[in-house]
Structures are given as C-alpha cells and as structure tokens.
Amino acid sequence: MSSRRDFMGKALGGFTAVGGIAALYAMKRSWDPLPSVKAAGFTTIDVGPAQENVLVVEKWRGKPIFILKQSKDMLKDLKEDDMKRLLKIGDAHYMVTVGLCTHLGCIPGYDPESHGFLCACHGGMYDSSANVTKAPPPRGLDIPPFKIDGTKLVLGEQGPEYEKMLADGTTLPV
Ligand code: FES
Secondary structure: OHHHHHHHHHHHHHHHHHHHHHHHHHHHHHHOOOOEEEEOOEEEEEOOOOOEOOOEEEEEOOEEEEEEEOOHHHHHOOOHHHHOOOEEEOOEEEEEEEOOOOOOOOOOEEEOOOOEEEOOOOOOEEOOOOOEEEOOOOOOOOOOOEEEEOOEEEEOOOOHHHHHHHHOOOOOOO
C-alpha cells in the first residue's frame, strides 16, 4: 500500500514539475524580445511575431520602447484621437511609444486585464494607445521616429506616417 502511495506521490510530483516548467517556458517566451537589429542609432524590429495584448519592451538610443499589438477588444475601447496614435502594419494595429511617463519620466507598468498603463510614481494612467487617461501626465507617451518597412519598424528614421503624426500634433519630436 505504501509503495502504491509512493508511486502516486512521485507521479503527482512529476506532473507538477512538468506543469511548472511549461508555465515558466510560456512566461519566458512572452519575455523574449522580438527579432531586432541595432545599428548606429537605428533599431529595426520585426513586429510580425508580436502577440495581441502582450507588451514587448525594446530599447532605442538607451530609452525603453513599448510595443503593444492591439486586440479587437482593445480597439473597441479607443476613441478617434487614440486611433491616430496607432501604427497600422498589415492588418494589425500597434502602439509604439517611448516607455517613459510624460510627467517626470518613470516607467509605467502595463496591466493586460484593464488594457491600461499605470505610472506608480504619481498615479498617472494611460489607455492601450498610451494616450493619457488620468493626470498628472500632460500628454500621452511620446512616439519615437519610425519608418514602416513591411512587417518591420525602423526606429530612428522618419517615415511618412510619423511625419503626419508630428504635423497634426499626435506626438512631439523625441
Ligand atoms: S512620473 Fe508618472 S505620474 Fe509622475
């Protein structure tokens, strides 16, 4: 009887270990950066593998860059002004911003449940387009200069979509 119990204990332990490893692997996969190439102030990022509602953090010229592929649920909560902040690449919409709060420069955290960002320093909040929804931040997160090249984004270059955002005041120069 006790050997049967030993066996059951070991089997259960084995399942738990496998489950734990699978969970860790899934978590690590979501932390893996997207394929990117860095060269002389430019960072090329392939956003093709990005998953909806999973925040990707890259780096450009020493600054954190947030990339967030929008799901249908996220899009339906956004207003016209918020939509102007998104990059359309293929059929998908992406938020691409500098990940520094426009109040005093803290790094906001993303909550996938509420689809929003919270800046823990003074309680500022942003929606999934990184437009500000609660003061004190004076504006949405800034959008870095970008050029769209297929499913790739070249940060540091100014493509026509970025020029338009600057011209209509959607973002300020970074
Ligand atoms: S630095 Fe983010 S709210 Fe103050």
